[in-house]
Amino acid sequence: MIVAAFATEAAMREAAAEIRRGDPGGVETYMAMEPDEAQGGAEGGSILPAVMLGGGVAGGLGGFLMQAYATTISYPQNIGGRPDLSWPAYIPTTFELAVLGAVVAGMAGFLVLAGMPRLYDPVDEAEGMRAAMLGGYVLVARPTDAARARQVLSRHAAIGIEDVAE
């Protein structure tokens, strides 16, 4: 794979877009902050909000049904004359478990989709990757046409270009 460092986010993004255009091989960008939407950094959405919604619904529904089961089927008991299925009283616990379900689903889903934990990755071998989380802009390409990718990288003023074994 080819690892290239850039001085600006815009240059890295343009190079990444150009390599992607003519090549089915993977290109990934690395930087130390959220990509800038104005520079086209927000490519693609995330499914995780939907996953979190699913986790929330599962937590909330599970919580509600658990309470309903406990108070109507498993252990019905007359407390203060309330009906067995006194659902307004279940709302706080239902809400709390919905939030818990959503947050845990978000964290777990993030770890899966972000490929974490992953303490070693071949890209770590590149010198340039050291700067990625310190404020640098690093592009990693696995092109089918390496010569063309190199050309594109130098045209967009890459600071350093390295070849790293997979």
Place this chain on the structure above:
Amino acid sequence: MSGPAAVAPVVAPGETAQSLTERICAVTLREGARPWTPLWWWAALAVSLGLLGMGVIAVGWLFYAGLGIWGIDWPVVWGLDILNYVWWIAIASGGTFISALFFLLGVEWRTALNRLAESLTLCAALCAAIFPILHLGRPWFFYWLFPYPNTMGLWAQFRSPLVWDFFAILTYVLASILFWYFGLLPDLATLRDRAQGQGRRVFYGVLALGFRGSGRQWRHYRAVYAVMAALMAPLVVSVHSIVGMDFAGSAATGWHSTQFPPFFVFGAALSGFAVVLLAILPLRSLLGLHAYVTERHIDVLGRLFLTSSLCVGYAYVMDAFATFYGPDEADRTMFLMRVFGLYAPVYWGTIVLNIVFPQLLWWRSVRLTQPLVWLIGLGVLVGMWLERFQIIVTSLARTQLPSTWGQYTPTLWEWSLLFGTIGLFLTAFLLIVRLMPVVAMAEMRAMLRGPA
């Protein structure tokens, strides 16, 4: 929040993403600094560990001898245990308000404060979470609170606010830890790549879980962070509402009021902002954060502090109004005892510390006089503790039935437990301040980039 004139910048002029990364990493890693850990930190840790030791002894003796070592008895069956729990959980709220609510509102001053504020939340929630276990007569059966199919065929009483509270605390503590840790991931990765020694690289590397700042990671990171913040904001309101309902759900004098849930949310905001100010003001100098925590932050926190004090003042007025407007003679008797009786100094201390002194913050010059703000913040923490004392103790001491009137004096063991949790709070917070990045670097970098 911004006045027309003389608004201080939210970051000192000339700061860049590069200088920010260097400075904040230097605060944590202290490469080449002598001594490696500053002396003030060791001194503070020594005091904290002393207090914590006191707490450990108090808990050990409690487990050995039982609840009889406390001053609680009929009719005042709730004492410092519940009081401290409510006090701590309220203190915890400040970090969540700043970190989640103001994230959703998109205010820029939140970014430099959120890490320290969230860390305070975590430490305070930890202290709060141990009291419900300690105040059980048989703490080793605490897991009976969990709903699980057991051989006794029993379930938790889901109609009780105390059980709601269990779920609220469980969710709040777990969600706060996850939200804090999730926000830390990029900064731990920065420390991993910045650290010199092998040991430190492994330490931060393992904690960072392999966050490398790839496009894919950021895309999902941003989405999850935003939804988590959107969930944390109503969560903190629900937690304090449920704490309020712990009291309102009981028919005790002075408690059975629909205003308790918002009243407790206001009180939580007040003590939460107070503790953030108490921590930020000294740490700003000790850690050299002047470039990122500017006068603007102090000013904004002062305004929030004043606003929440006014909200609490409104709740106090409504509490008195509802008592005398309402039909219950027992409520009025209890309230008069609260204001003029044995515990009157507690009531008036509450009013002076929570309502009167914070009015000084109307003046900008006072808001920027840091020692004064610090003292007002400390006063509010004491005042909020007194508020809980008068709510819990005077209500229970003057029940509807005069033959059961009584009083309550906390014992040494209850006091040492309170100071023990202060030690636990400080110890945990000092460790976080020393080992974790104290400013959310990745978010600050994005903010420094500004609008493209």
